[in-house]
Amino acid sequence: MPFVTDDLRRAASSLSQFRRNAVSPHHERFSFPFFSGTYFSYRKIDVLRVAAIAKAASDSPSYLDVGCGYGDFLKRIREHVKNAEGLEKDAGIFYGLGVEKPDYIRIADAHWIDKKYDMVFVGWMEPGQDFRDPVAKNTDVIVTTLDQGISLAAEFDGHGFGRVARWRTPSWEDVNTEVMNRYYTKMPDERRKELAKMRGVHNLWYVYARPSAASRVRKALEAQLAGEDPRDRYGFEEVLDECGFGYLQTLESDAREPLWRVSFD
Ligand SMILES: C[S@@+](CC[C@H](N)C(=O)[O-])C[C@H]1O[C@@H](n2cnc3c(N)ncnc32)[C@H](O)[C@@H]1O
16 A cells, blocks of 8 residues: 555554543554554464574574564564564655664565565565565565455465465454444444454464475474463453454354464465
């Protein structure tokens, strides 16, 4: 969606207004995902899974987050993968709003990735953007999150990669709808509960590797899952629980595998 500075300023002003009336400081990441969170919802276990996959290549892996925006997820990853870098096309999101750009985020277009990375992360790319070729050329391991039915150009099967594993978390919209109904809209409780039964979960996490890297990636993820502790968490995860997007929860409206459950291909 290339951002226009006026749109960004309007959105930033809505965020300031939202903050004045917010019921919880954790809500804004789901209502203003671009400024304060991510388009995909995550827990600390997702960060640790992705970090473990990156470390399958080396203890000090090179890591690139493509289209990282302001770098909310990247910042968390850097607590575990110290060399992690971001690539963001739109300089205006920083300079247009007077937001300081961290040194580890580079302003460039993903079509011009000029370096090899142990792992590339592509979080929720907007429709119309397709830089699978340059990404595939510069790594052996890719983790991508995509909104089911929207981000079509995020699948790397035809680019020399095979899918190793996948799991599902809510998108920001899945959570935001429930946050709005629950905390910011006057409606009878019964009505809200009826609406909550219709909630969906749309964000898919796909782990891809070249055949030469697939087995070490799989083993690293399996080892991570064996010691996974969902009680080790970020404060904002309480919103996911309150809104009915619990760890390993199955939704009434959607009897597929429980949320956050990893399936191996
Ligand atoms: C939908 S936002 C997602 C931001 C973040 N990854 C997330 O999931 O919350 C997509 C971001 O990718 C950036 N972007 C789009 N096309 C790009 C490209 N060709 N190279 C680098 N960044 C790009 C956009 O400017 C935007 O910041």
